[in-house]
Amino acid sequence: MYDYIIIGTGPSGGNIAHNLFKAGANILVLEAGKLMNKKTFPRTEADTSARLYWGGGIEFDTDAKMGFLRTRVVGGTSIVNQCLLDRFDDIAFNDWKAESGVNWFTNEQLAKHYDTVEHALALHTFTANEMNRNAQLFTQSCDKIGVKWGYLRKGQSDCAQERGNDCMACLGGCHRDSKQSSYAGYLRDDIAAGLNIQTETEVTQIVHNGNTVTLHALQQSKPVTFQAKNIVLAGGAFGTTKMLLQSGFKKQLPALGKNFSTHPQFMSFGLFNEEIHAYKGYFQTVASKDPNLRQKGYKLENVFAPPISAAMLFSRTGAYHQEIMRNYTRMTCIEVAVRDENAGEIKVDNKGKLTIDKPFTAQDRRRRDEGRELIANILTNEGAKKVYASPFSVGLHLMGGSVMGTDSAKSVVDPEFRVHGYKNMFVADSSIYPNAPGINPSLTIMALAQKLSDQLIGANHGI
Amino acid sequence: MASNYLSNSALKAINRIGDMMIPRNGEFPSFSEVGGIAYIDDLVSYAPPADIKDLNLLLTILAFMPNFVLRWLLNRMENSMESSGPLAPIFRMLDVGLRGLIFSCYYTEKIPASYTGKKPLDIIGFDLTRVED
Numbered sequence: 357m358y359d360y361i362i363i364g365t366g367p368s369g370g371n372i373a374h375n376l377f378k379a380g381a382n383i384l385v386l387e388a389g390k391l392m393n394k395k396t397f398p399r400t401e402a403d404t405s406a407r408l409y410w411g412g413g414i415e416f417d418t419d420a421k422m423g424f425l426r427t428r429v430v431g432g433t434s435i436v437n438q439c440l441l442d443r444f445d446d447i448a449f450n451d452w453k454a455e456s457g458v459n460w461f462t463n464e465q466l467a468k469h470y471d472t473v474e475h476a477l478a479l480h481t482f483t484a485n486e487m488n489r490n491a492q493l494f495t496q497s498c499d500k501i502g503v504k505w506g507y508l509r510k511g512q513s514d515c516a517q518e519r520g521n522d523c524m525a526c527l528g529g530c531h532r533d534s535k536q537s538s539y540a541g542y543l544r545d546d547i548a549a550g551l552n553i554q555t556e557t558e559v560t561q562i563v564h565n566g567n568t569v570t571l572h573a574l575q576q577s578k579p580v581t582f583q584a585k586n587i588v589l590a591g592g593a594f595g596t597t598k599m600l601l602q603s604g605f606k607k608q609l610p611a612l613g614k615n616f617s618t619h620p621q622f623m624s625f626g627l628f629n630e631e632i633h634a635y636k637g638y639f640q641t642v643a644s645k646d647p648n649l650r651q652k653g654y655k656l657e658n659v660f661a662p663p664i665s666a667a668m669l670f671s672r673t674g675a676y677h678q679e680i681m682r683n684y685t686r687m688t689c690i691e692v693a694v695r696d697e698n699a700g701e702i703k704v705d706n707k708g709k710l711t712i713d714k715p716f717t718a719q720d721r722r723r724r725d726e727g728r729e730l731i732a733n734i735l736t737n738e739g740a741k742k743v744y745a746s747p748f749s750v751g752l753h754l755m756g757g758s759v760m761g762t763d764s765a766k767s768v769v770d771p772e773f774r775v776h777g778y779k780n781m782f783v784a785d786s787s788i789y790p791n792a793p794g795i796n797p798s799l800t801i802m803a804l805a806q807k808l809s810d811q812l813i814g815a816n817h818g819i
Numbered sequence: 820m821a822s823n824y825l826s827n828s829a830l831k832a833i834n835r836i837g838d839m840m841i842p843r844n845g846e847f848p849s850f851s852e853v854g855g856i857a858y859i860d861d862l863v864s865y866a867p868p869a870d871i872k873d874l875n876l877l878l879t880i881l882a883f884m885p886n887f888v889l890r891w892l893l894n895r896m897e898n899s900m901e902s903s904g905p906l907a908p909i910f911r912m913l914d915v916g917l918r919g920l921i922f923s924c925y926y927t928e929k930i931p932a933s934y935t936g937k938k939p940l941d942i943i944g945f946d947l948t949r950v951e952d
Contacts, residue, residue, distance in 0.1 A: 394951075399949070400927060400929065401926070401927075402861070402862055402923035402924070402927050402929075403861060403862075405862075405919075405923065406861065406862040406863075406864075406865045406866075407865055412862070412863075412865060412866045412870070413919060414915065414919070416908075416911075416912055416915075418908065419907075419908050419911075420907075420908035420909075420911035420912045420915075421900070421908075421911065423915065516950040519950045520948045520950060521948060521949065521950035522947050522948045522949065524947060525947055525948075525949045531949055531951050532950070532951065633944075635945065635947065636948075662945075662947075663926040663940060663943060663945050664919075664923055664926050664927075667918070667922040667926060668918055668919060668922060671897065671900060671914075672897060673839070673840035673841065673893065673897060673918070674839075674840065674841075674842065675842075675844055677840070677841070678841070678844050678845070678847045681926075681939075681943050682845075682847075682942070682943065684943040684944060684945060685943070685944040685945075748900070
């Protein structure tokens with residue numbers, strides 16, 4: 357009988373597993389994906405999609421207009437994201453408080469947890485001489501137009517830029533262990549020290565027995581069962597919500613599955629006469645940091661996409677497609693990330709498959725269109741001959757579905773991270789986000805996980 | 820060329836559709852010339868068995884479609900983002916699924932040694948540097 361079983365190893369589960377393991381708790385960590393490391397992460401874009409993501413690369417909403425990227429690997433999302441780590445601002449927390457009734461959603465209340473996480477990881481704020489040409493053009497144009505921008509802060513230790521390393525390669529897992537994923541930042545050393553982790557194990561049902569919880573799972577297709585005094589669900593918005601839904605908790609928790617948001621991202625590419633090589637070096641160093649855009653509900657990110665993803669985003673084939681791809685190295689790219697309404701719903705069909713309803717509301721569309729228009733201005737202002745706006749939207753930040761709140765009729769998790777009515781079932785991942793913050797969610801996921809860790813360790817007198 | 824997951828008809832369909840999406844054009848070789856489909860098992864093997872079964876069925880149906888029907892279908896898929904109606908989501912999913920397979924086998928480092936022409940990644944100028952130590 358374990359004290360705790362932690363399900364999931366992303367920014368939340370990795371942090372909690374690390375803290376409870378260090379505190380000496382008798383824990384088991386379950387992960388649906390495989391354990392990979394810097395030597396075994398995929399080395400091609402196609403292999404990355406196939407091996408690291410659920411659905412062989414992408415999952416869709418029911419209308420198939422939006423694609424979601426969800427990882428299945430030890431380390432979760434933190435393996436493939438850019439590890440951009442920002443604290444939330446007062447706008448985000450005030451909106452959370454208003455929606456949830458949880459009064460500790462403030463920067464002051466979470467400051468010590470942010471501090472702990474930031475202290476544990478190697479953080480780097482980019483500087484002017486680290487910008488590639490894509491970023492230079494973006495910032496020059498923003499300055500001319502009057503859009504405020506700022507350098508991004510990333511969790512990384514040694515990216516070997518002076519030796520020509522291209523960070524786009526780490527979208528399939530960092531081959532240097534520089535990126536501060538929950539694997540590199542927490543779990544790698546814990547696993548070496550004896551952390552009990554079972555991979556390729558997908559939890560299919562949670563059975564609450566009062567003082568204990570039984571988990572039924574498939575481990576490489578074979579049924580297995582585990583039992584613990586407490587469980588921590590850290591499978592992310594889709595994973596955690598799916599586990600609760602297919603275990604029948606919807607009856608007691610009517611809000612389960614609701615309030616899903618995802619910061620939909622729409623990329624636009626600008627074609628220039630000069631060679632840009634936007635995929636080279638640090639390919640994401642700056643973003644808009646403009647109070648006006650924050651107020652309007654969107655931000656601009658200076659990014660780029662590897663070839664297969666870029667080819668997908670242009671949505672065309674034949675000669676038109678080839679003409680675009682021939683100019684791949686002369687393209688720049690900016691995306692608008694919309695702070696979307698939490699109107700989505702996560703469901704499970706009668707075959708046990710996830711279905712995602714994600715209506716794109718009038719407000720979402722207005723924000724997207726304003727952002728696209730601004731991007732077109734930025735690109736043409738700096739000399740783009742042509743601007744291609746991709747019709748596709750991608751959701752990378754999967755949030756909500758098991759939201760936190762004081763009212764069990766409108767939320768799933770109480771302010772102490774317990775599933776309403778279940779004293780030994782905890783959730784602290786992105787599924788508890790009451791609405792879209794409009795800010796990269798990773799650091800706050802880790803800060804919330806740190807808060808829960810402190811709570812669990814404190815309640816057990818250090819365990 | 821054989822696959823442990825896809826039938827011969829399915830592989831033929833991928834090559835046919837691939838050549839429609841990426842024909843030989845200037846310095847670009849056609850999809851089938853490059854032969855990246857030889858490594859398709861590396862991609863498909865990670866999909867759930869039910870999805871592989873559905874993919875085989877779909878591709879087998881497409882394999883027997885006349886060219887003009889297939890071209891109409893691809894065109895319908897390509898323009899599906901702005902479409903509405905009950906079939907639109909199916910066309911959109913087909914579009915992303917098929918283009919994903921085709922582009923993954925074309926813009927790839929994994930190309931058979933029998934292909935001696937310029938590789939698509941070289942043509943577009945993609946040369947990623949990975950410093951490992």
